[in-house]
C-alpha cells in the first residue's frame with residue numbers, strides 16, 4: 171500500500187545529510203541492537219555501520235542515546251474534523267513528533283465521521299500538509315459508526331487515502347453479523363478490522379472498572395467480562411472468516427489470555443495496549459478526578475501485570491496511546507458527566523521506559539519493538555517501523571533512555587491538557603525525531 175503521507179508537505183524543510191554517530195542502534199525489524207552510526211542522505215538511510223565517514227554530512231553525537239525507527243501509533247484521536255477546539259491534525263501531529271512518532275493512525279470518531287472517501291482523504295491531505303508525521307487514517311466500519319450498515323470500505327480503500335484499517339473505535343462493532351461481513355469484505359483489499367471490544371449491554375451507564383473500588387465509591391462498574399466476551403466473539407469470527415483482526419486497547423488479564431490462546435491456534439489477530447493500562451489502576455478513581463476516566467477503564471493491579479506480561483511475550487504486538495484529547499470544559503466536570511479519554515502521545519516513551527523497561531518487564535529492544543516494528547506490522551505500514559537499511563526512508567527517533575523529567579500538562583504541545591501524568595517523574599526523553607530525513611524535533615525542541 172502506498173503511503174498517504176508522501177513527501178512534499180508544508181512541514182519543516184531542509185533535510186541536509188546527517189551522520190548520527192555512536193548511538194545504540196535498536197532496530198528490531200533489522201535484528202540490530204549494537205552501537206552503530208547511521209548516515210542519512212536525501213531523506214533515506216544511506217548507510218549503517220561502525221566508523222562511517224561523514225563526508226559532507228553534519229555529525230550529531232549520539233553517544234549514550236538510542237537510535238531507533240520512528241515510533242508508530244496505531245490509535246490516536248485527532249478530533250479534526252469537528253472538535254478542533256480539543257485537537258487538530260496540526261496540534262496532534264506536533265504532539266506526535268515530540269513524542270518520537272513518525273506515523274499515527276487517527277480513529278474515525280470525528281464529526282462528520284470518517285466513513286467515506288471525502289473525510290479520510292481530507293484527514294490524509296491535512297496530515298500531509300502539516301508534514302510532521304505520516305497520518306494514516308482509519309475508516310469507520312459502519313455508516314456514522316451507528317452499527318446498522320457497513321460503510322463503503324472499498325471506496326475508502328481505493329480512495330487517495332488508501333485506507334487499510336477500519337474501526338468503529340469509541341464504540342464496538344455491536345452486531346456479530348456486521349463484523350463477520352467486514353472481516354470477509356476487507357480481505358478483498360487486504361485491510362484489517364480493528365475492534366474496540368465492549369459489550370454495551372454490560373457497560374451502559376458504567377463509570378469505572380467493576381471491582382472493590384467501584385463498590386466502595388458507589389460507582390456503576392464495568393466488568394472485565396464486558397471486554398472479554400467481545401474479544402472472544404471477535405476471535406471466533408476472525409477464525410471463521412480468515413480475516414485480519416486487530417484488537418484495540420486490551421485492558422484485562424482475561425483478554426490477554428484469550429488472544430494468547432487464539433494466536434497459538436493460528437488466528438490472524440494482532441493486539442495493542444495503551445500506556446495507561448500498564449501504569450494506572452482503578453485506585454485512581456478514588457480521587458474522583460475525571461482525568462482518570464477512560465474507556466476501557468483503568469483496571470486492577472492483576473490486569474496491569476497481565477498487560478505487561480502480554481507485551482513482554484509478544485501476545486500484545488503494540489503500544490498504542492489511544493491519545494484522546496478533550497476540551498477543558500468537557501473534561502473538567504463531575505466524573506459521571508466527563509467523556510472518557512486521556513492524552514498519550516507525549517508521554518508514551520517515558521512511561522514505557524519507566525514502567526516496563528526499568529522494572530525489568532521488557533528489555534529495551536522489546537520495548538522499542540512494541541513502539542516501532544510491532545505496530546507497523548499490525549497495519550503493514552510502508553516505510554515505518556524499520557528495518558533501517560540503506561534506501562529505507564529515514565524515519566528515525568533518537569532518545570535518551572535515562573533522562574529524568576517531570577510531566578507538566580501546560581508544557582504539552584497537544585491543544586488539550588487532560589494528562590493523568592501531570593507532575594509525575596519519569597525517565598526517557600525524545601531528543602530528535604526525523605521524518606524522511608528532516609528533523610521534526612531537534613535537541614528536544616520542535617522544529618516548526
Ligand code: DOR
Nearest residue numbers: 247340464465494510511
Ligand atoms: O477513552 C476513550 N476515549 N476511549 C475511546 O474508545 C474513545 C476515546 C475518545 O474518542 O475520546
Ligand code: ZN
Nearest residue numbers: 339340366418
Ligand atoms: Zn476505543
